[in-house]
Amino acid sequence: MLEGLVDTANLAKAFGLVFAPKTLAIICLASFYGLFFGAIPGLTATMATALLVPVTFFMDPVPAIGAIIAATAMAIFSGDVPGVLLRIPGTPASAAYTDEAYAMTRKGQSELALGACLVFSVIGGLFGSLALALVAPALAEFALKFSTFEYFWLACLGLTCAVFVSRGDPLKGVISLCFGLAVAQVGIDVVHGTPRFTFGNINLMGGIDLVPALVGFFAVPELIRNVTANHGRVEIVTQKIGSVFRGQWELFKRYPLNAFRGNVIGVLIGALPGAGADIAAWISYAVSKRFSREREKFGTGHPEGLVDAGAANNSALGGAWVPALVFGIPGDSITAIVIGVLYMKGMQPGPTVFINSQDLVYALFIVFFLANLLMIPFGWAMIKASRRILSVPREVLMPVILLFCVVGSFAIENSIFNVWVMLAMGMIGYLFEENGIPTAPAILGLVLGKMIEENFLLSMIKVGGDVTGLFARPIGGTLGALTLAIWVAPLAWLAWRRIASGRAA
Numbered sequence: 208m209l210e211g212l213v214d215t216a217n218l219a220k221a222f223g224l225v226f227a228p229k230t231l232a233i234i235c236l237a238s239f240y241g242l243f244f245g246a247i248p249g250l251t252a253t254m255a256t257a258l259l260v261p262v263t264f265f266m267d268p269v270p271a272i273g274a275i276i277a278a279t280a281m282a283i284f285s286g287d288v289p290g291v292l293l294r295i296p297g298t299p300a301s302a303a304y305t306d307e308a309y310a311m312t313r314k315g316q317s318e319l320a321l322g323a324c325l326v327f328s329v330i331g332g333l334f335g336s337l338a339l340a341l342v343a344p345a346l347a348e349f350a351l352k353f354s355t356f357e358y359f360w361l362a363c364l365g366l367t368c369a370v371f372v373s374r375g376d377p378l379k380g381v382i383s384l385c386f387g388l389a390v391a392q393v394g395i396d397v398v399h400g401t402p403r404f405t406f407g408n409i410n411l412m413g414g415i416d417l418v419p420a421l422v423g424f425f426a427v428p429e430l431i432r433n434v435t436a437n438h439g440r441v442e443i444v445t446q447k448i449g450s451v452f453r454g455q456w457e458l459f460k461r462y463p464l465n466a467f468r469g470n471v472i473g474v475l476i477g478a479l480p481g482a483g484a485d486i487a488a489w490i491s492y493a494v495s496k497r498f499s500r501e502r503e504k505f506g507t508g509h510p511e512g513l514v515d516a517g518a519a520n521n522s523a524l525g526g527a528w529v530p531a532l533v534f535g536i537p538g539d540s541i542t543a544i545v546i547g548v549l550y551m552k553g554m555q556p557g558p559t560v561f562i563n564s565q566d567l568v569y570a571l572f573i574v575f576f577l578a579n580l581l582m583i584p585f586g587w588a589m590i591k592a593s594r595r596i597l598s599v600p601r602e603v604l605m606p607v608i609l610l611f612c613v614v615g616s617f618a619i620e621n622s623i624f625n626v627w628v629m630l631a632m633g634m635i636g637y638l639f640e641e642n643g644i645p646t647a648p649a650i651l652g653l654v655l656g657k658m659i660e661e662n663f664l665l666s667m668i669k670v671g672g673d674v675t676g677l678f679a680r681p682i683g684g685t686l687g688a689l690t691l692a693i694w695v696a697p698l699a700w701l702a703w704r705r706i707a708s709g710r711a712a
Contacts, residue, residue: 221569224269225577233266234574237274238281238581242589245282245297246289250608252282252298252484253540254429257422258611260544268552269570275548276571277578279541280332283484283520284586287324288593291317299485300520303492310508322451323458323513325586327466331518332579334470335477335525339532340572343561346533350558355669356676356683358534359662362655364690365536366648377697379644386635387652388659390415397661410624417547419616419629420653421540426612427633428640430605451590462514465495469518476519477526483539483647484520484527491519525575532556532568536655540647543654 224230237259244255255278263271286298290305291312311320353361366384393404394414405411459466469491476487495515496505505512527538528545535556537543549556554564561568616629639646670676678684 217566218569220566221573224566224570225273225573230267230270230273233270234273234277234578235581235585237277238578238585241278241281242285242585244278245285246589246593247297250297250429252279252286252300253421253544254426254608255279255282256541256544257426258608260422260548261614261616263548264551268554268567269574271548271552272545272554272567272571273574273578275541275545276574277581280521280524280575280578281582281585281589283524284325284328284582285589287328287517288321288590291320291324292593300483300488300523302485303488303520304512304516306506307492307509307512310506311510311513312508314508316508316510318451319454319458319510320513321590322453322455323510324517325451325582325590326455326459327469327514327517328521328586329579329582330466331470331473331521332524332582333576334518335474335522336572336575336579337525338474338522339525339528339575343529343532343568346529347558347561350533352682353534353558354680354683355662355665356680357686359659359666359677360683360686360690361534362536362659362662364686364693365530366651366655366659367690367693376643379642380648383639383644383646384648384652387649387654388656389652390420390649391653391656392660397657398664410622414657415628415653416620416625417543417653419625420632421544421650422612422616423629423632423634424636424646424650426608427630428637430609430612431633431637434605451587458510458514462511465511465514466518468494469515470522472515473519473522474526477523477538478529479538483541484523487523487526488516488520492516521579528571528575532560532571533558535658537651540650543650546654 240259241252241255244250245252256275259275259278263274266274283298283300286296286301287308288297290296290301291308294305294309296302296305308320308324311317366388391414393411395401395412396403402412472491472494473484473487476490477484492512492515495512496502499505499511501509501511523539524541527542530536530538531542531546531549533556535546537546546556549560552567554560554567612629613626616625617623636646639649666677667674670679678687
């Protein structure tokens with residue numbers, strides 16, 4: 208049982224690993240890196256994570272994971288700053304309440320808006336960290352009962368959630384998912400050992416490397432957009448920013464339910480594969496507006512929505528790590544990248560990681576709390592320096608980012624082929640986004656495709672090819688029934704509406 212493995216020795220070792228001077232220095236540097244990336248419109252937290260991965264090759268496990276956690280937490284918060292000052296969200300997670308925040312700025316309340324974004328991001332991040340530390344070990348003990356049957360259905364359910372939570376046309380989400388699954392088939396057959404879709408190219412025998420694909424999907428489209436778009440000069444709001452913490456206690460006393468609700472929504476949405484902080488923020492803002500007693504004030508510079516959504520987008524980060532750690536299923540695009548890093552550092556995601564690498568898991572939990580606490584002084588400093596950060600010329604920034612993309616993709620295996628993979632995936636990602644096709648399902652398909660295939664084939668071997676064997680075990684049968692119900696429900700609903708409209712006619 209996992210409880211028997213939890214002891215003070217592991218915890219003390221974890222504290223020693225996290226608070227080593229080298230680790231703290233790396234976490235601080237990664238924090239500034241994340242703050243910078245999040246504050247520049249168009250440079251997302253996912254892009255920051257993807258570009259950070261090659262650097263983590265040369266780090267020990269705890270500094271590597273700590274750098275990614277700190278950078279992503281800071282980037283999600285700092286995306287709020289250009290939203291408040293420029294009405295341009297720095298990251299997708301900030302887009303939900305950008306108009307509300309900028310409306311507060313027009314009313315002369317920029318420091319209140321920036322303070323709310325900072326304070327409630329910290330509260331949300333700490334809540335998400337607490338949820339991760341409490342839920343993940345308990346869920347891991349339950350997951351120890353899983354076999355190939357359960358993992359097959361769980362991965363299918365994860366892909367299904369990724370399609371349904373994607374904004375826009377569900378059919379486009381399915382197209383994106385199918386593309387990711389097709390790319391996952393490239394390489395050696397996991398059972399028969401025969402090459403598939405390699406077209407005689409030896410570089411494809413090992414499949415498409417995840418990191419160059421992710422860097423291409425998330426970084427290159429932004430670079431192309433910035434090159435092709437006609438960016439005019441954007442003036443930062445000129446009003447003086449005083450104490451960003453003034454009035455925050457009054458906001459918390461006025462909206463405690465909103466903060467708690469945003470935290471819970473963030474964790475729950477973050478734990479859904481493919482959802483992420485941006486969807487959590489949109490849902491939380493919509494819920495806040497729906498149940499507000501002052502609904503008419505939304506859109507005029509009302510801080511209530513900022514409390515909900517600001518807490519949700521940071522708490523979603525902790526929630527997204529729960530399925531990533533326990534099942535190896537990414538909760539969002541950031542944890543899709545993180546899973547690759549965990550494998551590289553010997554922390555194979557799954558329930559056994561809480562047994563085989565418990566000191567590292569405890570260190571991960573501690574880093575989550577530390578990164579969110581560091582957000583208070585670092586976030587305050589970033590707000591004060593926002594004018595300088597936001598004025599970095601794009602013609603200088605974009606070539607540097609492209610250089611990082613190329614070097615990072617090459618450094619993974621010292622292969623120029625990975626650079627071509629990165630560029631090809633970048634072009635595909637750009638075409639997807641220009642046509643309204645979400646990229647998150649494609650990434651989930653790429654990450655989970657091999658997991659689905661391997662567990663399905665091994666399950667079929669166990670039951671002698673009898674498909675009904677997938678439902679034989681209680682947990683597997685329940686997950687299978689739930690997955691099939693989600694697949695069938697939209698078709699049944701459509702058929703029912705047509706029958707009902709036919710009767711009405």
